[in-house]
Amino acid sequence: MARFFVERFLGMLVTLFVVSIMVFIIMELPPGDYADRFAFRKFSGLGITVTEADIQAIRVELGLDRPAVERYFSWIGNIVLRGDFGMAYAFETPVTRVIGDKGWLTLGLLVVTLLITYVVAIPVGIYAAVRRGSAPDYALTVVSYLGLALPNFMLALVLLYFANRWFGASIGGLFSPGMQQAPWSPAKLWDLITHMWLPALVLAWSALAYQIQTVRATMLDELGKLSVVAARARGVPEGKLLVKYPARLAVNPVVSTIGFDVNRIFSELPIVAAVLGLTELGELLLRAYLDLDMNVAGAILLILTTIIVVMNFVSDLLLAWLDPRIKLGG
């Protein structure tokens, strides 16, 4: 296990390195550079003519004239060693301040979304497989196909409408209006939790439908295995038997696709955030792209991809723990 852990951990570091290079390349893609945009932003509308020489001066001052490789290492070095993502030109503040606690909120939203997905999908999928062909099984199949067909933002709108009608209050956002700027306190945390479930449910929606079907299919497969019949032939009580033998293996495909789920949630996050008025990284990323504020965009991309890569690592470890054959395969 220790060797497996070390191998996967090194693999993760390599992946992160490659990912950071790709993010850096993306940051370099838009026409012009930071100095151009900085100068334009700072002096436009002030009647000051900015010359190429002024921009060059800014470039030298900020070290942007150095070769890309050098800049990459200074960029990533600052991030890794000091947690410093550079300056957001649009706000003239450090990127970390612009991002603020949006990173943590996004991570929280992600974790709650994943929890909702798995806590519901795994038992429901197992139940549907064990009761195959029953009325609840058919009902679940219909509901999950609906889940796959109905887009997230539609669900978000529908939920918003009903939440508004039934609870009378605005349910959008991650906080009540008064709480947004308040310092962290138990009351604010509770406020966050009461707001979080709606976007988490919306984001969990399609994964939920998909994972129920996956768990059901694998569970059906596992239920027919000889090892299950053999355990039954040894007198293992049915409930214990289901959990110990087929169910343990039926969650494997779910665990191994945690990374995909994270990826998908992040892809759907911006549009859901826009509909629900959430302040999280997706929405900020969209804004940073529009402003061509590449330091902010790069920081967010790096954070999101790092989360995806780390979650993949976690999924690998969980899988190895669930299924000892995997460790043997290296």
Added chain:
Amino acid sequence: MDPILQVEDLTVAFRTEEGPITPIQGVNFAVGRGRTLGLVGESGSGKSVTTKALMRLLPGNARIDPQSQIRYRAKSGEWVDIHRLRDGARKLRQIRGGEIGMIFQEPMASFSPVYTVGNQMVESIRLHTSLNRREARALAIEMLAKVGLSNPGQRIDQYAHELSGGMRQRAMIALALSAGPALLIADEPTTALDVTIQAQVLDLMRDLQRDLGMSMIFITHDLGVIAQIAQDVAVMYLGTIVEKGPVREVLKAPQHPYTRGLLRAIPSLDRLTHRLSPVPGDIPGPSERPPGCPFHTRCTEAIAGVCDRLEPAETMLAPDRSARCHLLQTAGRATA
């Protein structure tokens, strides 16, 4: 014969996508205490379904006909009507593993890939005895040693896929016997093994059966194996038992044309090459069971106009010996 198990009129039907099939029809047999019954027949004749029915292990699309009777005499001496037990009944769980053990053709697939051999053995022992975890583990190691595994103290913590094919089947036998069943059902336990290992496992099972005073149902499609391990034999064809009796008598003087065909198919050194063509003709599918005698489509001795119309009744040749064939009945009765 002092029976430990009596099966009467066992009939099993399946719902399938092509409609209902009844691959087991009116099966009768008994297993004597301390004896081994060999159940023999070609693949698809219903041997596995029959023995799964005894343990109530059939899948959801199967139905045991209500007139079927499966009666088992427990270690306590009490007769249990297995066919009457509720699905989740405690008694059924006690019988599974504790009274009747089962081993299968695929030792690899019989073990869960994610638990060690020891984990599954300790689980089984603790379900059926009052031993604590440590005692159960000691017993498991003892059982592994008994079936001939070297280094049992180390093997117990290995996974099935870390053992060789022969070791795996030995471990499976140890697992099935760990809770001390009085009857062992072995469903083609040697079929998937190499020939040399087959002989070893066969020897092992015969020795264990004798040493533990167990009863056994040994399934095989090879009548040659029966001679080595069983005292009684039942020959199955398309879900019916066509001939049964003490092994020595059945092998010496087979009464049913199908048994004779199987006997001719036993490989001997000079005829080893004929092994692949046992009884001539194709076995009809489960949904196309022929009317009359189910064997008449392949029988070289079939009586035209009789065998394809009338199902032969069971003819008792001795108290412990019978066969189902029109040739055994008086000409007058057969044509009536």
